[in-house]
Amino acid sequence: MAKIQAVKGTRDLYPELFRPIRRIFDAWRRASELHGFEEFESPTLEYLDLYREKSGDELVGQLYRLTDAGGRELALRPEMTPSLARMVAAKINALAKPIKWFCIPKLFRGENVQRGRLREFFQWNVDVIGSDSPVADAEVILVGIEALRNLGLTAEHISVHISNRRLIAAILSAAKIDGGEQAGAYALLDKAGKMKSDELATKWNEKFGERLSLDQLREWMEAETIGQLADGVRRKLTMTDELEAATQQTSDVMSALSAFGVGDFCKLDLKIVRGLAYYTGPVFEFFDKSQNERAICGGGRYDDLLGKFGKQQEPAVGFGMGDVVLSLLLEENGLLAEANMSLMVFVADAVEGLRDEVQRVVAGLRRAGVQAEFNYAPQALGKQLKQADKRGATAVVILGDETRERGACQVKLLASGNSTEVTIESLLANPRAAIPFG
RNA sequence: GUGGGUGUAGCUCAGCUGGUUAGAGCACUAGGUUGUGAUCCUAGGGGUCGCGGGUUCGAAUCCCGUCACUCACCCCA
Structure with missing residues (x-):
C-alpha cells in the first residue's frame, strides 16, 4: 500500500x-x-x-x-x-x-x-x-x-x-506475609481467574500455604x-x-x-x-x-x-x-445516537440581484445566535433547498420579490414543507420567534 | 510476542471451479426541474483487484512470499 x-x-x-x-x-x-x-x-x-x-x-x-x-x-x-x-x-x-x-x-x-x-x-x-x-x-x-x-x-x-x-x-x-513477599502474592492472585485452580493452589501453598x-x-x-x-x-x-x-x-x-x-x-x-x-x-x-x-x-x-x-x-x-x-x-446500548435539536437556518435567494441581501441576513442571524448557512455562488432555488436539506437545516429563509416589495421573506420549515411570510426586520430581531421551530 | 480472519470503487460487498473492456447497492457530481428540497428517472466521475514474484496463450481468481488491517491470547492503563 x-x-x-x-x-x-x-x-x-x-x-x-x-x-x-x-x-x-x-x-x-x-x-x-x-x-x-x-x-x-x-x-x-x-x-x-x-x-x-x-x-x-x-x-x-x-x-x-x-x-x-x-x-x-x-x-x-x-x-x-x-x-x-x-x-x-x-x-x-x-x-x-x-x-x-x-x-x-x-x-x-x-x-x-x-x-x-x-x-x-x-x-x-x-x-x-x-x-x-x-x-x-x-x-x-x-x-x-x-x-x-x-x-x-x-x-x-x-x-x-x-x-x-x-x-x-x-x-x-x-x-505474617510481609512487605517483600506481598508483591508475589498479588501477582498470583491477579492470575487467579486465568490459571487452572489446582496449579494456582500448588504455587500458593508452596510459598504461603502454612500462614x-x-x-x-x-x-x-x-x-x-x-x-x-x-x-x-x-x-x-x-x-x-x-x-x-x-x-x-x-x-x-x-x-x-x-x-x-x-x-x-x-x-x-x-x-x-x-x-x-x-x-x-x-x-x-x-x-x-x-x-x-x-x-x-x-x-x-x-x-x-x-x-x-x-x-x-x-x-x-x-x-x-x-x-x-x-x-x-x-x-x-443504543445510546450513541444524538438528538440534534439545534436550530440551523439556510438562507436562499429565489431571484437575481439579492446576493448581498443573503449575506446581510446570514450575518444578522448569526449575530442573533442562530447557526446560518448559505451558498457562496448563486444557484437555482431548487439546488439551494437540496443543499439546505443535506446540511441538516431546520428551516430555509427564502428571499425573493417579496423582499424587494415588502421587506419580507418566506420561512419554510423543511420537515413539514409549510412556509410563512415574515418581515426581515422581525426575523433578525428575534429569529427564534419568527421561525416556528419545534 | 503467539494464533486465527480479512485485503476488489469513498463505504458494504459480489465476482466460486482461470477466459472479452472488473460489477452492484449506498455515497458523491450533474441533468430531468431558471420561485420550492426529500421520492423518482437519467447520465457521469471514481479501481496499478494490498504489494512482489511464479505457473499459464491468458490470473482479481491457482501457487509462493511479503505487507497492512482486524479479532483473540499474553499483558494492562
Whole structure:
C-alpha cells in the first residue's frame, strides 16, 4: 500500500465520528464542573524520566519515546497523573486544599491494538489532592457515575467495583506475609481467574500455604460487603491497628457513596488490583454489567506520589476514564445516537440581484445566535433547498420579490414543507420567534 | 510476542471451479426541474483487484512470499 494511512492504533476522526466523542466530552465536563472540579492542561511531551521513575514497568514498556534536537529523551504522555503530581507539587503551598482538578488529555501507549484498546485515545482524569477523607474517594467515584448517567447509563448497565490495597496488605501482614513477599502474592492472585485452580493452589501453598490458606483468602476476596469480610477476618486472624484502620477506611468509602445516593452502583470487590504501582489505598474500576467490555474507568488513592515530586507529602485520589471502551458501551446500548435539536437556518435567494441581501441576513442571524448557512455562488432555488436539506437545516429563509416589495421573506420549515411570510426586520430581531421551530 | 480472519470503487460487498473492456447497492457530481428540497428517472466521475514474484496463450481468481488491517491470547492503563 503506497498510500500513507493513519498510524496503527490511531483514528482519523471525521466529523461524524468526532460528534459522539464530543458528546462524551460534554458529559465529562458538565459532571466535573457541577462537582466543583476545574479544568487544567499539561504538555503532551514529557521527559522520559518522569515515567521511568514514577510509573510502573508496564507503562514504561509502552512509552512512545523520542529524542529531540538537543538530545533530550522525551516521551508522549501515557498517563496524566505524573504530570498532575509535578504541577501540583510545584505550587503546593499556593493552592487551596482540597485541590479538585480535571482534564481530558490525549494519551499515547504503544500497546497491542484490539477491541477497546488503541494507541492514541482520550482519557478523562479527575483528581482530588490534599484530602485523606474517604469522602474524597467517594466524591471522585460519584463524579464518574454522574457523567455516565448524563450519557444515559444507569445502575442497570454499569457497576463500580471497589477494593482497597491497604486492606489486602493489612490482611496479608496480619497473616505474617510481609512487605517483600506481598508483591508475589498479588501477582498470583491477579492470575487467579486465568490459571487452572489446582496449579494456582500448588504455587500458593508452596510459598504461603502454612500462614494463610488460599481457600480462606479467596473466600474473603469474594465478600460482597465490608461487614461480611471483617467478620470473617476477625474469626481467623489477630486484628492489628492497621487492619482495623483499613477496614474502617473501606467501610467509610462505601457509606459515603450511599450517602451520595449512588450506593446501588457500587459493590465491594477485593479482586480488583490495578496495575499501576503508585496506588496506596482504595482502588476501583467501573465495568459494564454485561461483561462484554474491559473496564470503563479505573482509579484509586495515591497518597505517596506527590511526596516524590516535592518535599511535602499530599494525599490524593483520582481516576481515568477512556473514550474508547465507553464509546463501545454506549453503542451497544443504543445510546450513541444524538438528538440534534439545534436550530440551523439556510438562507436562499429565489431571484437575481439579492446576493448581498443573503449575506446581510446570514450575518444578522448569526449575530442573533442562530447557526446560518448559505451558498457562496448563486444557484437555482431548487439546488439551494437540496443543499439546505443535506446540511441538516431546520428551516430555509427564502428571499425573493417579496423582499424587494415588502421587506419580507418566506420561512419554510423543511420537515413539514409549510412556509410563512415574515418581515426581515422581525426575523433578525428575534429569529427564534419568527421561525416556528419545534 | 503467539494464533486465527480479512485485503476488489469513498463505504458494504459480489465476482466460486482461470477466459472479452472488473460489477452492484449506498455515497458523491450533474441533468430531468431558471420561485420550492426529500421520492423518482437519467447520465457521469471514481479501481496499478494490498504489494512482489511464479505457473499459464491468458490470473482479481491457482501457487509462493511479503505487507497492512482486524479479532483473540499474553499483558494492562
